[in-house]
Each structure stands twice: as structure tokens, then as C-alpha cells.
Amino acid sequence: MHLHIKNMVCNRCKMVVKAELEKLGFKTLLVELGEVTLDQDVSAADKVRISEQLSHFGFELLEDKKMQIAEQLKTAIINLVHYNKEPLKINLSAYLSEQLKQEYISLSSIFSEIESQTIEKYFIAQKIEKVKEMLTYGELTLSEIAYQLNYSSVAHLSAQFKKVTGITPSVYKSGSTDSRKTLDEV
Structure with a gap:
């Protein structure tokens, strides 16, 4: 049986979901971002238990297609x-x-x-969060970041960054107050 789970955005999320399902007595065959495959079907009561358990960690069981x-x-x-x-x-x-x-x-x-x-707006928001991450680590130049994220130029990246965050990449890198968001907050 497949379960769709909201807010699974990283490998740590996958580990938490797997551990919590196993605590409830379910065997996971596959755990991917946003989806879990169990070795058995689950009843409506089991879904309620799973939903309640996962909600403690900010996850939500999705039933609607x-x-x-x-x-x-x-x-x-x-x-x-x-x-x-x-x-x-x-x-x-x-x-x-x-x-x-x-x-x-x-x-x-x-x-x-x-x-x-x-x-497109969601995609841009994710790219800007990735730019923030790359700027924070300081391992790449802005030109390298622009190339990595498929911006046509540094100017395009900078303009989009400023439009989304209200500040330039250089102001952000210098330690502005615009902090990074977790992926599920974007």
C-alpha cells in the first residue's frame, strides 16, 4: 500500500517517517520523499493512528488525489x-x-x-532558497551559483533574488537578517 505524506522534504524526514511507522508495527518497503510503500494494506483506523503519530513531527497523511x-x-x-x-x-x-x-x-x-x-513561482522560491544556502556556505562565486542553477546571467540571478527577498545577494551574504527557510516553509 502507498501512503502519500506531506512535508517530507529531506533524508532526515524519510528516516523519521520510517522509524515512526515501524514503531506502530508497519513494515516499510520503500520510503521516498512524499511517499511510503508498506508491505500491507492499512485499515481506516490504522490510517488515523499513522496520521496522529506523524502529525507530531509536522507530517500530514494525504488522502485527496x-x-x-x-x-x-x-x-x-x-x-x-x-x-x-x-x-x-x-x-x-x-x-x-x-x-x-x-x-x-x-x-x-x-x-x-x-x-x-x-x-513557476514555487520553483523560483526553491531556487532562491538554494542560492541562500550556497551563499551561506561560501564555496561558490555568484557566477558559479548562477551557472549551477541555470540563470542566464549573474544579473538575472541578482534581480530575481532581490525581487523575492527584497535584498541583493551581496547584502544577504554580508549577514543580513533575511534568514533561510526550511524547504517545507517555501
Whole structure:
């Protein structure tokens, strides 16, 4: 049985969800961001137990199909921006359609309905959080960050950063008060 879980955004989340499900007596076959495969079907009462247990850690069991799709889209974008080792040289709509095996227009409509923002705005917000992370660690120049995240130029990255955060990347790097967000807050 597959369970869809909201707010699973990192490997630590996967470990927590797996541990909590095992505490409840369920054997996990696969734990991925946003989704868990169990070795058995679960009853409605079991779903309530699971939901209550996971809610203590900020996770939410998703039953609604549209909410599941929106969460899968967020997970795919987070994977692409934060965990992909290669520079982002991909068409977002084609990538998401391929990942979810659905037409982008349908995915876009569902995402906007559920999240009250466009996929593109969410993607940009995730990229800006990744820029903040990279600036914080100071291992790459702004030019290297722009290349890594597929910005056409440093000027484009800087303009988008300022539009989203209200400050420039250099002001942020110098220790401004605009702190990073956790991925589930973006």
C-alpha cells in the first residue's frame, strides 16, 4: 500500500517517517520523499493512528488525489533544485510531466488550485532558497551559483533574488537578517 505524506522534504524526514511507522508495527518497503510503500494494506483506523503519530513531527497523511499531485510536484521540484548534482539544464514543464506521467497543463492547474501559486513561482522560491544556502556556505562565486542553477546571467540571478527577498545577494551574504527557510516553509 502507498501512503502519500506531506512535508517530507529531506533524508532526515524519510528516516523519521520510517522509524515512526515501524514503531506502530508497519513494515516499510520503500520510503521516498512524499511517499511510503508498506508491505500491507492499512485499515481506516490504522490510517488515523499513522496520521496522529506523524502529525507530531509536522507530517500530514494525504488522502485527496489533487493534494497528492501537488505534493508530488513539490517533491519533484525540491529534488531537482536541492538534490540534483548536475546544473539545472532542463525544461521544467517537460521534467515535471515526465516525473508525474501527466500533461503539464493539468499539473499546473491542480498545483495552482491547491497551493494558490504557480509552479513557476514555487520553483523560483526553491531556487532562491538554494542560492541562500550556497551563499551561506561560501564555496561558490555568484557566477558559479548562477551557472549551477541555470540563470542566464549573474544579473538575472541578482534581480530575481532581490525581487523575492527584497535584498541583493551581496547584502544577504554580508549577514543580513533575511534568514533561510526550511524547504517545507517555501
